[in-house]
Amino acid sequence: MKKAVRIVRLDRSDELDFDRWLNASPAEKLDTLQYLREMVYELKNEDRKGLQRFLKVTRRNKN
Numbered sequence: 147m148k149k150a151v152r153i154v155r156l157d158r159s160d161e162l163d164f165d166r167w168l169n170a171s172p173a174e175k176l177d178t179l180q181y182l183r184e185m186v187y188e189l190k191n192e193d194r195k196g197l198q199r200f201l202k203v204t205r206r207n208k209n
């Protein structure tokens with residue numbers, strides 16, 4: 147990933163972030179989401195490899 151620094155006015159930063167996200171390739175978007183996901187797990191002191199899976203069994207009432 148190529149890193150660059152750009153100085154912008156604070157009132158334009160949200161607009162530029164949104165434009166950058168819209169113009170990013172699907173691979174860049176997935177990389178960014180994976181990076182953010184890993185940051186959250188690190189903050190929570192969790193070590194997860196993949197998506198959490200769960201199963202909930204419910205009972206149907208026969209009317």
